[in-house]
Amino acid sequence: MIKINNINDMSHFGEVLTKYLTAGDLILLNGDLGAGKTTLSQFIGKSLGVKRNINSPTFNIIKSYQGTDLKLHHMDCYRLEDSAEDLGFEEYFEDDAVILIEWSQFIAEFLPNHYLSINIKTENTTERTITIDAQGEHYLRIKEDVERELSAN
Secondary structure, X not given: OEEEOOHHHHHHHHHHHHHOOOOOOEEEEEXXXXXXXXXXXXXXXXXXXXXXXXXXXXXXOEEEEEXXXXXXXXXXXXXXXXXXXXXXXXXXXXXXXXXXXXXXXHHHHHOOOOEEEEEXXXXXXXXXXXXXXXXXXXXXXXXXXXXXXXXXX
């Protein structure tokens, strides 16, 4: 469990996580409304070198950005709660990009078997608790590396 006490801690978490990401990595961002999923997406994008403002793609579902070395696909599947529509997710999952998905539970049937899940729990107005779940050996290594680095600080 990772304790986030303020926005600077969330930024630091995003920077540490990004160091271990490579092309094709799939990150699921889970948490209630206002937990910080989009904020974390912004910090990951910034760490990837994305210059454009990253905001919630709720009305577009998917937005793509170019970072310094990697592309970033940011998906917000909140509006797909009552839809079984496949919007061509597979082509994004097969792209050489980092893929961030908010509200992934609404497209669970389209998700690959391997991914990193970041679960953000709101404790109060500024504090969050993050847990990381990994599906697949590659993501287990990322989880271990991130947790090791954060516990060393």
